[in-house]
Structure formats: C-alpha cells, structure tokens
Amino acid sequence: MAGNLTTGGTEDLPANTNGNSANNNSLVVCFGELLIDFVPTVGGVSLAEAPAFKKAPGGAPANVAVGVSRLGGSSAFIGKVGEDEFGYMLADILKQNNVDNSGMRFDRNARTALAFVTLRADGEREFLFFRHPSADMRLHESELDINLIKQARIFHYGSISLIEEPCKSAHLAAMNIAKRSGSILSYDPNLRLPLWPSAEAARKGIMSIWDQADLIKVSEDEITFLTGGDDPYDDNVVMEKLFHPNLKLLVVTEGSAGCRYYTKAFKGRVPGIKVKPVDTTGAGDAFVSGLLSSLASDLKLFQDEKRLREALIFANACGAITVTERGAIPALPTKKAVLDALTKFYAS
Numbered sequence: 001m002a003g004n005l006t007t008g009g010t011e012d013l014p015a016n017t018n019g020n021s022a023n024n025n026s027l028v029v030c031f032g033e034l035l036i037d038f039v040p041t042v043g044g045v046s047l048a049e050a051p052a053f054k055k056a057p058g059g060a061p062a063n064v065a066v067g068v069s070r071l072g073g074s075s076a077f078i079g080k081v082g083e084d085e086f087g088y089m090l091a092d093i094l095k096q097n098n099v100d101n102s103g104m105r106f107d108r109n110a111r112t113a114l115a116f117v118t119l120r121a122d123g124e125r126e127f128l129f130f131r132h133p134s135a136d137m138r139l140h141e142s143e144l145d146i147n148l149i150k151q152a153r154i155f156h157y158g159s160i161s162l163i164e165e166p167c168k169s170a171h172l173a174a175m176n177i178a179k180r181s182g183s184i185l186s187y188d189p190n191l192r193l194p195l196w197p198s199a200e201a202a203r204k205g206i207m208s209i210w211d212q213a214d215l216i217k218v219s220e221d222e223i224t225f226l227t228g229g230d231d232p233y234d235d236n237v238v239m240e241k242l243f244h245p246n247l248k249l250l251v252v253t254e255g256s257a258g259c260r261y262y263t264k265a266f267k268g269r270v271p272g273i274k275v276k277p278v279d280t281t282g283a284g285d286a287f288v289s290g291l292l293s294s295l296a297s298d299l300k301l302f303q304d305e306k307r308l309r310e311a312l313i314f315a316n317a318c319g320a321i322t323v324t325e326r327g328a329i330p331a332l333p334t335k336k337a338v339l340d341a342l343t344k345f346y347a348s
Contacts, residue, residue: 026296028068028075029103029152029183031174032061032161033136034090035081035113037281039327044121047128056327057093058115059136060158060190060285066097067289067318067332073296076148078103078174080139080167082112087135093329103145107135117281127194137164141173149177153296154215156186156288159206163195175212184248184299187213188288191222199225211244215295217251217288218242238262248302251312253287255280258316266305270312273320273345282328283319289332290318317341 037058040050061077068075077099081087083106090112094101113134118126131137139161149155155178161171179185189206196202203226210216223232223242230237232252243250243262252260258272294311295301301308317338325331333341 026074026153027151028065028073028154028156028292028296029078029149029178030061030065030068030075031078031155031157031171032059033113033158034059034062034077034079034094034104035115035134035136036086036090037328038114038116039279039281040118043119045118046120047116047118047126050118053116056281057090057329058117058281059113060160060188061156062090062094062099063282063285063328063332064156064188064289064292065099066094066329067286068293068296069098070332071289071293071318071335071338073293074100076100076103076152078145078148079161080105080107080135080143082106082110082135083108084112086112086114097329100148103148105139105143107138110135110138113137119279127192129192129195131195133164136161137167139170140166141170144170144174144177146177149174149183150181152178152181152183153299154186154292155179155183156188156292158188158190159202159209160190160192160195162205162208172209175209179212184214184295185212186215186217186288186292188217188284189222189226190284191225203228210242211246214246214248215251215291216242216247216249217253217284217291219253219255219284223252235262235267249308251291253284253319255283256320259287259312261308261312263302263305263308265303268305268309270309270316272316273341275320275324277323279326279331280323281326282331283323285328286322286332287315287319290315290338293335313342314338317345 037056038053041052065075065077114130116128161167220232227241250262256272260269321333322331
C-alpha cells in the first residue's frame with residue numbers, strides 16, 4: 001500500500017476521521033522535517049555509552065501535526081522522506097494518526113533523516129544527526145502540494161527547513177502561498193545548533209523570516225541565543241527585540257513553570273502543571289499542537305485575553321502530559337486526557 005505514495009496516487013490518502021481536509025476550514029498544515037529519532041534504552045548516558053537504541057518517529061512539524069489530530073483537530077503534513085523502509089513507516093504513522101499525508105514526497109536518491117538523541121546524566125540533551133544530505137533537505141518547490149497549502153487555516157513551520165537548498169526555497173514559497181491564501185503563519189524556530197554551519201548562520205537564518213509570522217513560540221534558551229545573551233525574563237527585551245509589528249501573538253515557554261504571552265494589547269503569564277517528567281522530548285511540540293488546535297477553531301483568541309489564557313492552560317497541560325511518557329508521538333495526548341488532567345489538577 002505504501003508504494004502508491006511514491007507515485008503521488010490518491011489511492012493511499014489517509015481517511016481523516018475529522019472530515020475531509022478539502023472542505024474543512026480549520027485545517028492545520030505543518031511543513032518541514034519528519035525523521036527517525038534513535039533514543040537509548042537506558043537513560044542518563046552519553047550516546048557513546050548507550051548499550052542500545054530504540055527507534056521513534058520524530059521531527060517537530062510532524063509531531064505538531066499528530067498532536068493536533070489527536071486533540072480532535074484536522075491536520076496535514078508536507079515534507080520529504082527517503083523512498084526507504086523508514087520513510088514508508090513514517091508515512092504510515094501519520095496515516096494511523098489521521099494526519100493527511102498526501103503532501104509527503106519520497107526521494108529515491110536520499111535516505112530518511114536519522115537523529116540519535118540522549119539525555120545525559122547532567123540533564124543536557126545530546127544530538128547526532130545523519131543528514132548528508134537527507135531526503136527532507138531535498139524537497140523542491142515544484143513538489144509542493146499547492147492546493148493543500150491553500151486550504152490551511154494555520155500554516156505551521158520551524159527553521160530546520162531553512163538550512164539548505166532546495167528545501168529553503170520550497171519553505172519560502174510555501175509560506176508565501178499560505179499567506180496569500182489568508183492562512184495564519186505559525187513559527188516555532190526549534191533551534192538545533194548542530195545542524196547549522198555556525199551559530200551566526202543559525203541566528204541569521206531563524207531571524208530571516210521572523211517578521212512574517214503571525215504567531216511565534218520560543219523557549220527561554222532561544223531568546224538568550226537570538227538576542228545575543230539578553231535576559232529572557234525581561235519583558236522589554238522580548239518586546240523590543242523579538243516582537244514585530246505584524247505579530248499577533250508571541251509565546252515564551254518556560255518548561256514546567258508555564259509560559260508567558262505577549263500581544264499588542266496585553267501580556268501575562270500562565271502557570272504550568274507540575275508532573276514527574278520521564279522524557280521531555282516533544283513537550284514543546286505538544287504545547288504548540290494544543291495552542292494551534294484551540295486557535296484553529298477560534299481565531300479571536302488573539303483579541304480575547306480570557307480565552308487566550310484558557311487556550312494556554314490547555315497547551316501547558318498538553319506539554320505536561322507528554323513528558324510523563326517516553327517518545328514524542330506515542331506520548332501526545334487526546335483532548336479527553338488533557339481535560340481529565342486539568343480537572344484533577346484544579347480539584348487538588
């Protein structure tokens with residue numbers, strides 16, 4: 001069945017339980033990388049010390065697409081994988097999670113990207129990427145599913161797809177199509193320094209599309225990096241250096257402490273939900289999927305602080321639940337799980 005995908009045939013399009021994306025006006029289209037993460041079977045060791053690795057689907061934009069779908073929303077993924085067993089496996093995982101994978105492309109001459117990821121004993125994550133080049137970097141503008149992009153109520157992306165051509169040009173073209181079609185542009189830079197030629201190239205690349213986004217989500221560490229070492233908790237730093245005139249919402253995630261939000265009209269903080277973390281992989285993507293699923297059904301969140309705060313509490317809960325299990329996609333919660341967790345949290 002996976003073979004149909006390589007020819008772009010319609011026989012293998014996923015049955016989306018949330019309605020056909022073609023006539024769904026709350027579709028979230030995620031663009032970027034989809035890869036295999038290899039995670040050590042033992043925690044707290046370096047990659048060199050790990051005795052064995054377990055494979056897990058990864059890639060921030062794909063995680064967000066699955067997260068939105070699992071919360072009951074409608075989502076699609078656009079990106080490229082290798083015409084190999086891992087590529088077919090990833091396409092199938094999206095399909096199983098009711099993500100429209102018709103925008104996926106398969107490359108005969110490059111492999112699906114691999115990443116070895118570990119959480120060392122000192123709490124730092126260590127990455128080793130195999131992308132020389134990988135299929136996701138070889139997506140061409142001519143391979144974009146333009147009709148799918150035009151249907152997006154929200155078009156979500158990261159920065160990894162900006163590192164190399166031809167994917168960079170495909171990314172910029174897809175953003176332009178989405179913007180012209182009236183989509184909300186959602187940006188999570190998702191800094192992965194080892195993938196960039198240099199720190200300066202990363203800063204420049206990430207900021208090159210900054211002022212086009214309607215919604216941006218950044219972490220404290222990313223603020224420090226992008227501002228050249230400024231205090232990530234200083235509201236003036238955030239507003240003067242990162243908030244831009246076209247921006248509707250900037251969210252700063254603070255891990256278990258919650259998040260801050262900034263709009264032209266108001267700003268504030270929403271506390272996090274305390275849980276016992278097992279694996280933080282995918283927590284930020286779960287947060288984004290929670291926020292985008294709320295936003296896709298209510299674009300007025302940007303103007304209504306009360307409703308925005310409720311959406312951010314929901315997003316915080318999505319992130320908290322995800323860290324209680326290993327892996328990103330397997331740990332992404334359903335809407336019922338999030339509402340149950342919030343009920344318990346506020347009852348205690």
